[in-house]
Amino acid sequence: MVAYYLTVFSKDGEKLLDEHFDASADTEAKHIGTAILEEKGYLDYTHRCVSPSAKLVLFHR
Secondary structure, three states, X not given: OEEEEEEEEOOOOOEEXXXXXXXXXXXXXXXXXXXXXXXHOOOOOEEEEEOOOOOEEEEEO
16 A cells, blocks of 8 residues: 545645545545545545656546
8 A cells, every 4th residue: 555645726726635545556546536525525626646656646627
């Protein structure tokens, strides 16, 4: 398991969410990240999820 980082921003650039979670692969991280966004109501906000190697796993602008 490795740590993935999920960040959400408001339209004015304020960081609304900055947390990490563990996943075994990029596909699992994408599912977990999407679930967190849905749960917290941030799915339609600008967000990104990156792997430890800085690979972009999830992005919405």
